[in-house]
Amino acid sequence: MTPQLQQAIRLLQLSTVELEAEVQEVLESNPMLEQDEGTHPETTEPDRADNSTDREATPTAEGSSENIPDELPTDSNWDDVFDTGATSFSTPESGSGRDILDTATVTGAGLHDHLIWQLELTNFSETDRQIAHMIIDSIDDDGYLQTSTAELLATLDSSMEIELDEVQAVLHRIQQFDPIGVAARDLQESLQLQLQQLDADTPWLREARILVRDYFNLLSNRDFNRLCRKMKLTTEELQQVIQLIQSLNPRPGSSFNTAETEYIVPDVYVVRKNGKWQVELNTDSMPKLRINTMYANMVKRGSNSKDNNYLRGNLQEARWFLKSLQSRHETLLKVASCIVEQQQAFFEHGEEAMKPMVLRSIADTIEMHESTVSRVTTRKYMHTPRGIFEFKYFFSSHVSTETGGECSATAIRALIKKLVAAENPAKPLSDNKMASVLAEQGIKVARRTIAKYRESLSISPSNERKRLA
Numbered sequence: 001m002t003p004q005l006q007q008a009i010r011l012l013q014l015s016t017v018e019l020e021a022e023v024q025e026v027l028e029s030n031p032m033l034e035q036d037e038g039t040h041p042e043t044t045e046p047d048r049a050d051n052s053t054d055r056e057a058t059p060t061a062e063g064s065s066e067n068i069p070d071e072l073p074t075d076s077n078w079d080d081v082f083d084t085g086a087t088s089f090s091t092p093e094s095g096s097g098r099d100i101l102d103t104a105t106v107t108g109a110g111l112h113d114h115l116i117w118q119l120e121l122t123n124f125s126e127t128d129r130q131i132a133h134m135i136i137d138s139i140d141d142d143g144y145l146q147t148s149t150a151e152l153l154a155t156l157d158s159s160m161e162i163e164l165d166e167v168q169a170v171l172h173r174i175q176q177f178d179p180i181g182v183a184a185r186d187l188q189e190s191l192q193l194q195l196q197q198l199d200a201d202t203p204w205l206r207e208a209r210i211l212v213r214d215y216f217n218l219l220s221n222r223d224f225n226r227l228c229r230k231m232k233l234t235t236e237e238l239q240q241v242i243q244l245i246q247s248l249n250p251r252p253g254s255s256f257n258t259a260e261t262e263y264i265v266p267d268v269y270v271v272r273k274n275g276k277w278q279v280e281l282n283t284d285s286m287p288k289l290r291i292n293t294m295y296a297n298m299v300k301r302g303s304n305s306k307d308n309n310y311l312r313g314n315l316q317e318a319r320w321f322l323k324s325l326q327s328r329h330e331t332l333l334k335v336a337s338c339i340v341e342q343q344q345a346f347f348e349h350g351e352e353a354m355k356p357m358v359l360r361s362i363a364d365t366i367e368m369h370e371s372t373v374s375r376v377t378t379r380k381y382m383h384t385p386r387g388i389f390e391f392k393y394f395f396s397s398h399v400s401t402e403t404g405g406e407c408s409a410t411a412i413r414a415l416i417k418k419l420v421a422a423e424n425p426a427k428p429l430s431d432n433k434m435a436s437v438l439a440e441q442g443i444k445v446a447r448r449t450i451a452k453y454r455e456s457l458s459i460s461p462s463n464e465r466k467r468l469a
Contacts, residue, residue: 008324012331012372015379016265016285019328023287031295032311032318036288111141111182111256118177124170127160131170135183143182143253144190145171181252188216194248207231207241219245222466266383268336270347277347279337281329282383289325291318331368335376338362339394346394347384351414356406357395399445407443413453415443420459428465 014022027033115136124132134155138147147155149167156162175183180197184190191212198205211219211231218227219242228238249255269280299311339362345353359377363370377391396409416434423429429437431450438445459465 004320004324007320008327009372009375011324011328013375013378016267016381019287023289026321027289030314030318030321032292032314033289033321034292036290111139111143111179111253112136114256115139115174115177115182119174122173124173127162128166128170130160131156131162131167132174135167135171135174139183139253141253141257142251143179143184145183145185148185179249179252179255181249184252187250188212190250190252191245191248194252195245202244204237204241204244207233207237208244211241212245222464224466264381264388266381266388267332268380268382270336270340270382270384272347272385277340277344279333279340279382281333286329287325289322291315291322331372331376332380334366335362335368335373336380336382336391338365339382339391343394347386350386352411352418354394354396354408354410354414356397356408358397359395399443399449409453412438412443412445412449413457415441416450416453416459417457420454420465423465425465425467428462430462 011019011022027035116133119129119132119136122132131152134152135145138145138152140146149164149171153162153164153167156167171183175193177183181190181194184193192209195205195209195212211227215227215230218230224235224238227233228235231238231241233241265285266282267285268282271278271280295311296315299308299315339357340347342357342361342365343355345355359370359373363373366373377395380391382389382391393410399407399409399412415438419429419434419437431447431454434454435445435447435450438450454461
């Protein structure tokens with residue numbers, strides 16, 4: 001495998017973000033490359049008067065090295081003889097003015113810093129302050145205390161002669177910090193802390209406190225009939241109490257999560273033109289590079305000096321890199337177009353119309369190796385009227401139907417979501433029932449397959465989906 005081919009394969013499997021980093025690294029190491037700011041005409045295949053020169057200057061598909069002639073015509077510029085290698089694509093007329101969201105990430109104080117700030121404003125003794133620091137250090141990102149008070153006491157210096165009651169007293173003070181419900185040891189305690197902070201005239205507050213304190217297990221198991229009997233409430237009244245509890249925050253520390261949001265930059269756009277689905281490259285995310293004309297002109301004719309050989313080597317590497325980028329863009333567009341062509345039913349009707357498709361079917365259509373298609377479809381994204389999807393999303397296994405046809409796994413997941421959304425909340429559908437419903441539609445799916453697909457969609461089992469109507 002030639003170095004040029006290795007480079008082309010490596011660029012092909014990079015995501016958009018990784019490609020930007022790779023391009024920046026190459027720009028810093030190779031003086032022959034520069035950003036194309038649009039000061040020169042941007043073209044991917046300029047016309048050349050001398051075809052023989054073109055054959056000498058362009059690397060072949062097999063990756064043979066380009067032949068840079070020893071001499072350039074007198075008083076000529078590099079652009080007069082060679083392609084500048086500009087990699088920017090002209091923006092389609094309909095695609096001008098893409099609405100690309102530019103988001104500035106603002107990193108605020110984390111939960112730990114927020115609690116320490118409140119600790120410094122609170123009147124603690126030196127001993128209590130040490131206990132408070134240890135408690136805060138044991139609180140996770142969701143705001144829960146992950147260590148028992150007994151374990152905290154055992155960790156403290158025994159010479160301080162601290163009692164368990166002192167640790168619990170400090171914990172109760174920290175539990176009054178913002179956010180409400182922080183430093184709880186479990187969900188039940190967190191909900192109790194939050195209910196304590198609500199106004200006394202809040203409707204159904206008393207019943208909510210009793211339910212969380214005395215009947216939390218029944219609530220967790222969604223045993224609403226027993227709850228109604230125990231609390232002597234009607235179904236409508238119990239629903240009001242549960243709605244109040246559901247308004248609380250089960251993860252009080254989550255609002256202080258300082259993890260930066262990762263934004264997806266689509267590689268291609270899918271648009272409908274003249275009744276047909278078409279694919280366009282996202283030119284805004286593509287690196288725009290070209291050969292630096294000034295340095296290229298410094299390649300002296302017939303000179304074998306160290307500097308001249310250095311420039312020649314960098315020039316050859318620059319042209320290989322530009323060709324690899326060009327090949328990446330063309331392969332990306334070819335694979336995306338083939339996916340859209342085979343999955344037109346999805347773009348017309350949604351997930352339920354998704355067809356089964358494997359990598360080999362795309363590879364055979366575009367006459368490429370299956371491994372190449374796999375690289376192209378990994379961490380590459382497609383912007384469609386139905387949302388942004390990874391290329392891999394359109395590939396799924398199939399399930400045979402009674403009519404002899406095939407149904408994709410993605411379509412079955414969509415049907416499961418549809419069934420769950422339409423089910424009676426008081427009597428949710430079991431996995432067996434959903435398998436029976438699909439069988440009535442001619443799709444034979446085992447119960448365990450339904451369970452696997454349901455779990456992949458983060459849908460709870462039927463007993464956990466049960467709620468008051």
